[in-house]
Amino acid sequence: MSVYTSPFNPHSGQPLSNSLTPIERKLVVLTQSGLPIIPKPFEWLAEQLQVSVAETLVIIKQLQQRGVIRRIAAVPNHYRLGYRYNGMTVWDIIDSQAKPLGKQIAQLPFVSHCYLRPRHLPEWPFNLFAMVHARKQATLESYRSQIRHVLGNACQSDDILISSKILKKTGLRLLP
Structure with missing residues (x-):
């Protein structure tokens, strides 16, 4: 599962890295290569951030509301699934x-x-x-x-x- 982010803050037009708090930046860095394929990926993310799952979900929701995170989605390899x-x-x-x-x-x-x-x-x-x-x-x-x-x-x-x-x-x- 991947987290898609925007390189610029959609409200200010400034580079995204200038508008993130340290914990938000850590979340982006942790998720930019995708979430691990495990039963509870948000628990893993919360552990890495050293906050609760509830706090992690609040941070994600805030980033989505600000337009920093566009979506969280599975990224299948269509060819491996037989879709040629x-x-x-x-x-x-x-x-x-x-x-x-x-x-x-x-x-x-x-x-x-x-x-x-x-x-x-x-x-x-x-x-x-x-x-x-x-x-x-x-x-x-x-x-x-x-x-x-x-x-x-x-x-x-x-x-x-x-x-x-x-x-x-x-x-x-x-x-x-």
């Missing part, structure tokens, strides 16, 4: 409909993550991204068609970026 066809579907959606449609797409059982990003015209018209994983290419195309159906006339164009290898899946790295 992994594609980031990208969509040019009418802006006024992008947010509600993005929420619908994110609820589809085959979408691992979905988010909005600004367009970079004229080269990049896409503003909605949805990652899908499949064991067969035909399944991947079926998923893309299902997303296209949900988006309907709000979709002006789309593409799919197929991954050929696993890239570095990490968040921010602070020096200890």
Whole structure:
């Protein structure tokens, strides 16, 4: 399980390392390579921080509220799980409909993550991204068609970026 952090304080724009308390910094350093795969990882983290589990969870919640921690999630190796066809579907959606449609797409059982990003015209018209994983290419195309159906006339164009290898899946790295 990994903890994804942002390199900059989202409120001040200053480097993150300038806005962390010593215990927050220690938490980021301890989790930046992922939490250990053990029955009670937050107990382990609390031990390392020398505080209670309740205090550890409060610190995590505060970091999330400040936007320092974006999410805590499992990071599977899709290839090892048999998912050889992994594609980031990208969509040019009418802006006024992008947010509600993005929420619908994110609820589809085959979408691992979905988010909005600004367009970079004229080269990049896409503003909605949805990652899908499949064991067969035909399944991947079926998923893309299902997303296209949900988006309907709000979709002006789309593409799919197929991954050929696993890239570095990490968040921010602070020096200890």
